[in-house]
Amino acid sequence: MASVAEADRPAEALLGFRENVVEADGFRIRYLEAGAGDAVVMLHSAIGLYVTEAHRLLSAKHRVILFEVPGFGRSPANERSQTMPDLARTMLAATDALGLKRFNVTGHSFGGRLALWMAIERPDAVASVSLIAAAVIPSGRPPPPATDPVMAKQMALLRRVMGGPGRDPVLEAEMKKLDVPVLALFGTNDEIIPPSHGREYRKLLKHCNVVMIYDAGHALDRDRPEALASVIADFVEKPDGFLVNRKDGAINP
Amino acid sequence: MKAALFATCSYPGEVAPSNWPIPVTVYSAETAERTFATALEQCRLADEVGFDWISAAEHHYAPFCITPNPMVFAGALTQVVKRAKIALLGADIPIQNPVRVAEEFAMLDTMTGGRIVAGMLRGTPNEYITYNVNPSESRARFAEALTLIRMAWSEPEPFGWQGRYYEYRAISIWPRPVQDPHPPIYMSGSSPESGEFAAKNRVGLGFAVTTLPLATKASKHYRDHAHLAGWDPTPDDIIYRMNFYVADSDEQAMADMLEFTAHMGPGRTLQLERQTESAIAGAGYYGRDAEQRMRTTSARAGDIQAHIDNGTLLVGSPKSVIEQIRRIREEVGAGILDLIPGPANGERALASIARFGAEVLPAIRAM
Numbered sequence: 001m002a003s004v005a006e007a008d009r010p011a012e013a014l015l016g017f018r019e020n021v022v023e024a025d026g027f028r029i030r031y032l033e034a035g036a037g038d039a040v041v042m043l044h045s046a047i048g049l050y051v052t053e054a055h056r057l058l059s060a061k062h063r064v065i066l067f068e069v070p071g072f073g074r075s076p077a078n079e080r081s082q083t084m085p086d087l088a089r090t091m092l093a094a095t096d097a098l099g100l101k102r103f104n105v106t107g108h109s110f111g112g113r114l115a116l117w118m119a120i121e122r123p124d125a126v127a128s129v130s131l132i133a134a135a136v137i138p139s140g141r142p143p144p145p146a147t148d149p150v151m152a153k154q155m156a157l158l159r160r161v162m163g164g165p166g167r168d169p170v171l172e173a174e175m176k177k178l179d180v181p182v183l184a185l186f187g188t189n190d191e192i193i194p195p196s197h198g199r200e201y202r203k204l205l206k207h208c209n210v211v212m213i214y215d216a217g218h219a220l221d222r223d224r225p226e227a228l229a230s231v232i233a234d235f236v237e238k239p240d241g242f243l244v245n246r247k248d249g250a251i252n253p
Numbered sequence: 254m255k256a257a258l259f260a261t262c263s264y265p266g267e268v269a270p271s272n273w274p275i276p277v278t279v280y281s282a283e284t285a286e287r288t289f290a291t292a293l294e295q296c297r298l299a300d301e302v303g304f305d306w307i308s309a310a311e312h313h314y315a316p317f318c319i320t321p322n323p324m325v326f327a328g329a330l331t332q333v334v335k336r337a338k339i340a341l342l343g344a345d346i347p348i349q350n351p352v353r354v355a356e357e358f359a360m361l362d363t364m365t366g367g368r369i370v371a372g373m374l375r376g377t378p379n380e381y382i383t384y385n386v387n388p389s390e391s392r393a394r395f396a397e398a399l400t401l402i403r404m405a406w407s408e409p410e411p412f413g414w415q416g417r418y419y420e421y422r423a424i425s426i427w428p429r430p431v432q433d434p435h436p437p438i439y440m441s442g443s444s445p446e447s448g449e450f451a452a453k454n455r456v457g458l459g460f461a462v463t464t465l466p467l468a469t470k471a472s473k474h475y476r477d478h479a480h481l482a483g484w485d486p487t488p489d490d491i492i493y494r495m496n497f498y499v500a501d502s503d504e505q506a507m508a509d510m511l512e513f514t515a516h517m518g519p520g521r522t523l524q525l526e527r528q529t530e531s532a533i534a535g536a537g538y539y540g541r542d543a544e545q546r547m548r549t550t551s552a553r554a555g556d557i558q559a560h561i562d563n564g565t566l567l568v569g570s571p572k573s574v575i576e577q578i579r580r581i582r583e584e585v586g587a588g589i590l591d592l593i594p595g596p597a598n599g600e601r602a603l604a605s606i607a608r609f610g611a612e613v614l615p616a617i618r619a620m
Contacts, residue, residue, distance in 0.1 A: 185415075188400060188404075195404075195412075198408075198410060198412060199408075199409060199410045202410040202411070209413060209422070209423075210410060210411070210412045210413065211412065211413035211414065211415050211422075212404065212412055212413065212414050212415065213415045214397055214400065214401070214414065214415065214416035214417065214419075215397070215416075215417070224415070227415040227416070227417075228415075230415070231413075231415045242422060243422040243423050244422075245422070
């Protein structure tokens, strides 16, 4: 894992991703980009932005853009965004500024909730949503501790935009109307977001494929990078035909 | 204590002398047909005389056990076994499609109204050759398949699986198991690794092709690790498999056994070519106690008394057999005996099953 919340690093440490900045909605938003093809916008968890082998593998097949949500990492404290839809509109301004007319979005934990809001706000622009152990349904677990000023700044934003500890009826009502294909991924060993949340997604979303990532905890990208990248790449390529295996099964053609 | 009758479905006809895989150059379809009929007859009787379980196993290319798919045989058992549980020991899950295994167990559990015991085994080393699976992947495939099967049994909504060895886009099995959350699971536990895995995953343990001293040690290892994992197995969590023959008297039992062993021919073992065995051992199939176990499983010779002393055979009058069982209960802590009927098939085996039900089972219930 290469953290970009620390000092500047050479490109190699970012696993081939290049660092850049985009001005959007009054924020200077840092992002990392690699690869070519269909755009996949990836939103990080409450921990902040980092790059793993999963991101690198996905960038071998697609144009991958990892945003740093304003208020995270090296960005100043974000006291402007009040709600998840606010943040989603800011991130959509960033995709507009990058000229992305239609793209796929993925989100890890907190980022998953944000990804859903982006799709709800702009269903015409979002081709697919991949939720990685998304924090959509409250798990009842306390948030990660604010061990340093960066985490304290991030947690202050999260507490405000995520709302109270209960379920979010507004989000769930919007999910029921959403017509965008969704892939909901869970780690079978995740103690923060249990795989059983998949059952709720199946009730709330019209087009939802639930996939268990075997032997992964909450950090699916670090625990099973190949498995995570492979299933997201497959979903992005064919969200409608996702169930159908099109791999060549011939051993000796 | 409880007792299971193990339906080995051993082909009693002539077999070409050979290492595994055994060729079918000498074969009688009529004998194979009769094998199943005899096994079903024994199972029907065992059910009637009070055996708690009827069990079946999975072996491949093997005349000593012609149930390569024990699920098929268990389908027939559901129609003759009306009271006892039906234990599949196993499915060899690392060489199978785990979704198929979950479906078959669930079907059988439904057909029996919830009387299925789900053994999940790694199989014998040669069986990795059967479906062309790398034996070095055995333990990792086992762990993944077990997790997947449990989820396939319990998850109400369709789900996909992105594993290391298995990948599915949608799993939603019909029918569901009757038992809630699922049938009891047992695995083979002769090696320390298996005992630790079973303890961590809260599943039962079975011992077969082992000896009383080895099983005693392995059983203690399992119970110690289960305790560390926060639970304590009961005797019902431990199965011990062995041969049995009960006659009116010790003398008659011994005479019958001697007569039977004199007629035992070669070619009923899982003996592999030495190079193949070395390749499997080199792939890391065996556990940390590999050498000890390989010696045990190849040492098949020895007299009847040695087999009794070693805990691989129950033989004698009901009174003697009860005492032999007491030793297994006390030393291994096993609560379920999985019993291979003998000697040979026919009237004497049926009489032994009936006698066990009438005179041994009532006495061991309280053990």
